Amino acid sequence: MAAVTLKRLSQLLAGSCLLAAVAAPSYAGKPLTEVADLRYGVTLYHYYQKDYFQALTELYRADVAGGIQGHGDNPAIIEGGISLAFGMKNSATEIFTQLLADESRPPKVRNTAWFYLAKLAYTRGQWDDAEAALAKLDREHISRLMAQEAETISASILIRRGQLQEAQAAISQIKAPSVWLNFLNYNMASALGRDGQFEVAIPYYEAVWQAPIKEDSDDLELQLVLRDRARTAAGYSELALGSFPDASIDFSRVRLTPVLANQALLGNGWAALNRQLYSTALAPWQELLRRNFMYPEVQEAHLAIPFAYEKMGAAGEALLAYANAESAYEQELDRIARARQELQRSDLLQLLAVEIDRNSSWLADQQPDLDQVINYLHTLVAQNQFQARVQELRDLQSLQQNIDQWQVKLTDYRDLSAARASNRAAQAETVAALDYPTIVARLVAQRDQLQAKISRIEAEHDYLALADEQQSDLVKRANSAYDKSQRLAEQLSREQIAKARLLRGILYWQEAQSYHDKRWQLQQAMAAANAQLDAVKESYQRVQLAVDQAPDLIPMNERMAAAQVRLDTNQQRLSATMDLVTAELQQQLLAELELQRKRVLFFLSEARLSIARLYDHSNRNANSVPVASDSAAIDSDSAPIDNDSTPIDSDSAATDNNNAVDADDSGAAEPATTGEEFQ
Structure with missing residues (x-):
């Protein structure tokens, strides 16, 4: 599953696992303010302070000291939930599997374990395992929210497998409206679009923007962005079907503030041009010219505008616009070259400006603060795989900070031990003198x-x-x-x-x-x-x-020496892993820069060919107005869409709120969670 979706899932997961734990039947009669084990109370304290790292540490310490007594499976459920929230999938799987080993555990506990195992399997792409885990849920003891999300995961598995008819049937059986249903409809439409079934996909997109908006929801922006994406995708589907008026309507209803509006503006222009409304087509494209040139839609608009001028018979304006586009592309190539040099010689950690926060890594929706170079690579940075690697880098930095802190602590402990030994030697001299x-x-x-x-x-x-x-x-x-x-x-x-x-x-x-x-x-x-x-x-x-x-000193010194060895070993492993992740991220960034360079080179060559074509046509027909030929850079009969079979390409669709809607590398958004707790 995508990184942002996993983080949002983890927000729900960490809270819901605690709720499921304290609501276990065996402790239903106990006041929630009482704890039978002090270590469990310390864990809950850190949890409610949102210091999840320390809460997990307390659970580990308690486990080494003999475990927490008097709270049944609650500590294990919390540990599994926080482990999953931090991306520790193997540990979480082991914990939930152990909970299921004892069939005498309460149904709510077993349901919680099976549900999270299903999520874990889904995030790993293990569709059969996820489906099998969902089948083990006791439907008589399942909460309403858990049941809704379980239905969402089941339908999503069918979409992932390409079983589109079965997925459609499963979605039709979901009656209760929810945010998961909106994501399901969007994913279903995207899958149908990839399959070329644009006409079938459009009603699913319509279902997304027709769903009522919850004004008091914390995810209001998410709902609005999802509507914008659905309308944009529907518009491109209608372009592919030749329904240009409908496409114009959908494109025009997308908000202009998010970056996603770039695609809508570009598509709206092509919808108008295909209706031979050339002046109408110029309006959204000229709006794109006022936006940052690094966006592909803006770059394409620099070619689309002179093409519209040609259609209008304004050869002079077209030639001037092509010349301006040529200059803009050349400047863009220079910026890409400088960005590449900066990326190769600079510290990637400083470029990413990743702040170390050991708690918010997976439990909060975050995006790295980007400087000018990384901002230039917004398309890659917005992708899930890149975000996941940056998230790993943030986690590694947090571990590095923890190791650095322990290095300082060990130095202090050694100084204290040496001071105690010195004081003891002085006291020994005093004792000997007496x-x-x-x-x-x-x-x-x-x-x-x-x-x-x-x-x-x-x-x-x-x-x-x-x-x-x-x-x-x-x-x-x-x-x-x-x-x-x-x-x-x-x-x-x-x-x-x-x-x-x-x-x-x-x-x-x-x-x-x-x-x-x-x-x-x-x-x-x-x-x-x-x-x-x-x-x-x-x-x-x-x-x-x-x-x-x-x-008292010798065993402590021995423990400190052993701890130093462990720290040094972990430091070496951590440094090697950080170097590996950093190198992979740098290669991804360089590869993205190369893709952008090739795209700009293509646009530049098209602009130069168009200029040459117009000059050639003008020379051969000195007294005529140049018009577009069959070799025009952009054919008016088809809109320049990056992926002909996909209404929205996930690699070029960026929003101003990346946490709101998360599209995977194949173009479909993952089912996300709302952050609500299970009941």
Whole structure:
């Protein structure tokens, strides 16, 4: 399918796949504001921000991390839709095929997968596969819009196969009006025109411009351009049938603003000339003379006008017009030569002025901003194949930008890693200067001494050893008083001796009573000290491990090195692909310039022959008015149409809105989508 059609299809596809996903029956009862998996929520956030590239990246990251949980087939449908929108047909086909592998999936999910597989097959020209996929649709669970487009694709397949009678029958069965039906009618008429069935083709063209216009539609310009193309094509079909008045009517109803009006103006002149209305024929052709000379219709008008003068018997005006045409053709050849030189020595990317936009490549209708040289090649640039290659170049540039960004990021990451390693080395020197092993060993020795003391106290039940300083002082004083009372017993009364013994006994009793509590507290403090000491030793071991082996830095450095290799490999592949695409585009542009040069040379030779013929006729008939001979450059009995069997030649029909109507290389427009979402 043509590039513009694919992009418009992708607009519908990316939105509709999301709608189909969130409308799956298994999640019909859930509020749309809830997500069961944060990664799915991040994906939806980027999707609604129209950052499709990042949305697809989040899906890939989630898949590597184990997949998105709690949302069924929704992530897969979104991934398939965005992949197709970015032109990743193989990936999209694989995703939708996997969805169909499980027959227990809901009908809406299976319908969505079959429908997109049909579209994929159609874009690849695989008519049988597309037809087979459409046949698998469950018509009881299909939306109205999906059913309409499925009918359009089915009829388009018949047209592509050349089964025109079957296609006509299929179109007649489509009752509901839609934009797809308009494109079908146009394609049907174009196919009939290529087959020489102009009389049969005209009613299909009429159906296009008779279809009601939706004024509030976002595609209003598309509808108007399609009408203009249908009227222009019908006019040339009527020229071929000799219905010159009807052709004039159709040509005159084409808007004058689009570039497509050039064909209508040219055809309108020939329709009038064939009715011998020579003055009437001059009006549209003279309008063409005011337009850019690079258009083929303008170039032809420079020959048609003097030819009309000859028919009117104005030999002098004809000779002057032929001379002006000769000069214009010579100037055009000079411009073509300069354009060729510019194209060969300039950077094609700068000439195309392709802006890098990683999201709008396929999800938006875009046309490259063209400079003077590329504008001169508007015919080629408007063709689908060229646009598709330019689109690929834009995608490649986006990938190049992504690789460049990652090159910068990797450099920053390496600098951060080096800075962390440097800081760690400085910290290691600080740790080494503090001599942590000696400090830890001293603390262990002190802990061991304290543990030995506690063990001795427990073994000897030396509860006085656990007394605090104040209590120990009291015990010492009581022991001293008791000892004195024993030495001076003869000098002291019994009461005094008893008091000394009682005071000593009370203190000993108090210490005996608090011994178990104090021992428990000491054991708890000892356990805490052991834990802290173990933590210090473990922390020191971690520091040593980080210094000696760097378990956090080394794996990261290894991953960065592997990423650098991948980037370098992808950079080489990308550069080779970009060179290939650029070379192909340049060759296409040069070939188009050569075709234009040959066409202008033909017109130039015709102008010179006509001038010579008029001079020769004037010399032989000095007193007569020169008239057109049988060897005239353009025969009045037939209009100079590039393709006799095709009302509109896709290679010469350019519109001011290339996204509006897209004709393939054979002259027929593809069925396009409206950008609406499936229901």
